Amino acid sequence: MAAIAELTYYPVKGCAGTAVRDAVLTPAGLAHDRSFMVVGENGVFRSQRQDPLMARIRPEVSADGEQLTLAAPGTGAVTLQVDTSAPRREVELFKKQYRGVDQGEQAAAWLSDVLGAPSRLMRVPPEHERVSGGLTPGTVGYADSCAVLVASLASLAGLNERIAEGGSGPLPVDRFRPNIVVSGWAEPHTEDRVRRMTIGDTELGYSKIAIRCAVTTIDQRSGTRSGPEPLRTLAGYRRAAAGGVAFGAKFAVTRTGKLSVGDEITVTAWGDSGL
Numbered sequence: 001m002a003a004i005a006e007l008t009y010y011p012v013k014g015c016a017g018t019a020v021r022d023a024v025l026t027p028a029g030l031a032h033d034r035s036f037m038v039v040g041e042n043g044v045f046r047s048q049r050q051d052p053l054m055a056r057i058r059p060e061v062s063a064d065g066e067q068l069t070l071a072a073p074g075t076g077a078v079t080l081q082v083d084t085s086a087p088r089r090e091v092e093l094f095k096k097q098y099r100g101v102d103q104g105e106q107a108a109a110w111l112s113d114v115l116g117a118p119s120r121l122m123r124v125p126p127e128h129e130r131v132s133g134g135l136t137p138g139t140v141g142y143a144d145s146c147a148v149l150v151a152s153l154a155s156l157a158g159l160n161e162r163i164a165e166g167g168s169g170p171l172p173v174d175r176f177r178p179n180i181v182v183s184g185w186a187e188p189h190t191e192d193r194v195r196r197m198t199i200g201d202t203e204l205g206y207s208k209i210a211i212r213c214a215v216t217t218i219d220q221r222s223g224t225r226s227g228p229e230p231l232r233t234l235a236g237y238r239r240a241a242a243g244g245v246a247f248g249a250k251f252a253v254t255r256t257g258k259l260s261v262g263d264e265i266t267v268t269a270w271g272d273s274g275l
Contacts, residue, residue, distance in 0.1 A: 002265040004199065005153060006173070006181035009033040011059040011068065012121070013142045014047050016220065017177060018060060022260045025202045027139045027253050029147035030179055032061045034124075036068065037091065037100065037142040038111055041118045044092045045142070048215045048223075051115055055223040068103075070110060078110045084126055091122050093142060101125050134207025135195070138252025146207045146250035150191045151178040155247065158188030163233045171230055174220045176212070176248055182265060189238075189273065191249040196269035203255035209274035211244035240275050249274070 008017040009030040015038075024031040038046040038054065048054050060069045061082075071077035084101055091100040100122030102108075111119040124141045132140040132147060140147045151173060160170040173181055182191065195206045212234065219226045234245035 002182055002184035002267070004180055004259060004261050004263045004265065005183035006178075007259060007261055008174075008177075008179055008181075010177065010179075011061045012036040012038060012057065012070070013045065014038060014051070014054040015057040015059050015070075016055060017174070018058075022258065025148075025253055025256050025259050027147070027256060028141045029143065029253060030259075032065060033147075033179065034140075034142040035061075035065075036103070036124075037093070037122050038115075038119050039091050039100070039122055041120075042092075043090050045094075046115070046119060048218050049213060051117070052218045052225055053115060053223040055218055055220045057111075057114060070107070072114050075110075075114050078106060080104070080107050080121075082123060084123065088125055089122065094144070098130065098142075099125050099128065132207060132252055134250065134252070136205030136207050136252040136254065138205070138207070138254070147253050148180060148204060148251045149176075149178045149210055149248055150180045150182060150194075150204070150251055151176050151210075151248035152182040152185045152188070152191050154185045154190065155188045159230055159233060159247065162237065163229055166229075166233060168227075168229050168233075172220075175216045175218075175230065176210075177215070177220075178248055180259075184265075192246075192273040192275065193270050194249065194267050195271040196254075197251075197265055197267045198255075199259055199263050199265050201255065201257035202253070202259060204251040205254045206271065207250045207252050209240060209246040210248040210250050211240060211242075212247050213244075216247075238275070246275060
């Protein structure tokens with residue numbers, strides 16, 4: 001039986017995730033997922049690609065979404081009242097312009113100190129309307145492209161077997177920053193072939209395979225670059241026709257509801273691999 005093994009949302013884009021046993025699935029993904037984003041003085045988003053220390057920042061959102069706490073080792077923590085009414089500011093994500101609600105000077109000072117560069121914290125405004133692409137379109141906050149990233153334990157096991165053959169140690173699934181980790185699929189990369197799946201009362205529609213970047217080479221606990229894996233091994237067997245290497249698949253939310261670790265996953269439509 002395929003089931004949810006792990007559920008994780010990432011309140012601040014690029015920062016550490018929050019593992020939960022239960023989550024609300026909204027039209028834009030797990031509640032609070034990528035609802036905040038760190039930007040530089042020019043309004044361009046910050047990423048672990050350039051700022052790997054972001055992985056050490058651990059955000060926590062209150063159940064009602066009205067408070068955000070940021071913590072990092074050796075820096076202490078700061079708790080903020082989430083502001084959704086301040087004037088909107090221009091932000092840039094992958095060279096596209098959006099709007100954000102600036103969360104103020106306290107958040108900016110804390111992030112600037114931790115990252116060693118001028119930074120500000122922006123929140124997705126309530127009126128944010130960003131359409132995700134792919135086979136099944138949907139809506140999305142500040143995630144890279146789609147609402148939900150799914151990866152399976154079978155895919156991770158297959159990758160780690162190949163990494164071991166190359167003489168390196170296994171990697172944890174958090175290198176890929178998935179929202180839903182699936183257990184119970186026998187074949188690696190089954191998620192590539194899923195076109196529709198139901199989990200309880202919810203439904204997800206396949207958008208596209210997940211092309212991976214250098215963030216996967218960063219240790220998500222220490223915030224340090226740790227070498228060429230997994231990209232080196234993925235390049236040997238997971239090259240996508242359109243370029244890049246793939247691991248995991250991205251989905252749009254077609255029916256909202258509640259998710260819990262252990263929920264059974266039923267695939268209602270299949271397709272070919274997106275490679």
